[in-house]
Amino acid sequence: MSKQKIVVKVCMPHESCRTKAREVAAKTSGVISLAITGDDKDKLEVVGVGVDVTCLVVRLRKKVGPADVVQVEEVKEKPPEEKKPEEPPKPVPWCYPPPPPYYCPPPPAAVWEEPSPCSIM
Numbered sequence: 001m002s003k004q005k006i007v008v009k010v011c012m013p014h015e016s017c018r019t020k021a022r023e024v025a026a027k028t029s030g031v032i033s034l035a036i037t038g039d040d041k042d043k044l045e046v047v048g049v050g051v052d053v054t055c056l057v058v059r060l061r062k063k064v065g066p067a068d069v070v071q072v073e074e075v076k077e078k079p080p081e082e083k084k085p086e087e088p089p090k091p092v093p094w095c096y097p098p099p100p101p102y103y104c105p106p107p108p109a110a111v112w113e114e115p116s117p118c119s120i121m
Contacts, residue, residue, distance in 0.1 A: 003032070003075040006046045006053055011065040012036070021064045028056050047075060 012018045018036055021044055025034045031048040046056065053072060060067040 001050045003047060003049055004051065005073050005075050006051060007071040008044045008057060008060060008067050009042055009070050010044050010060055010067040012042055017064055021060060024059050024063045025056065
């Protein structure tokens with residue numbers, strides 16, 4: 001069997017309805033991928049192998065709401081693209097490593113001696 005793409009228009013006014021429709025479609029046997037499309041997000045696009053369209057629509061009507069088949073078409077596989085031979089990587093020019101950072105000792109800390117409050121000493 002070959003892959004087929006099924007587009008079903010389903011009444012899904014809320015996000016919860018869309019989630020329920022995705023769950024119902026995902027549980028259908030043979031489904032490979034699904035997506036919600038359309039300007040109003042009211043179309044469920046299902047791609048699969050051997051998907052029973054009638055069963056899918058009946059389950060959507062029971063669990064979600066009104067559903068009608070819009071399109072069923074066979075998906076043709078794209079032929080694999082010929083790979084071009086990759087060019088070998090260009091050699092990286094060799095450079096000397098950067099010199100180590102010079103060590104600069106910190107400046108001497110200023111020592112501040114406060115005068116003693118005791119005048120006897």
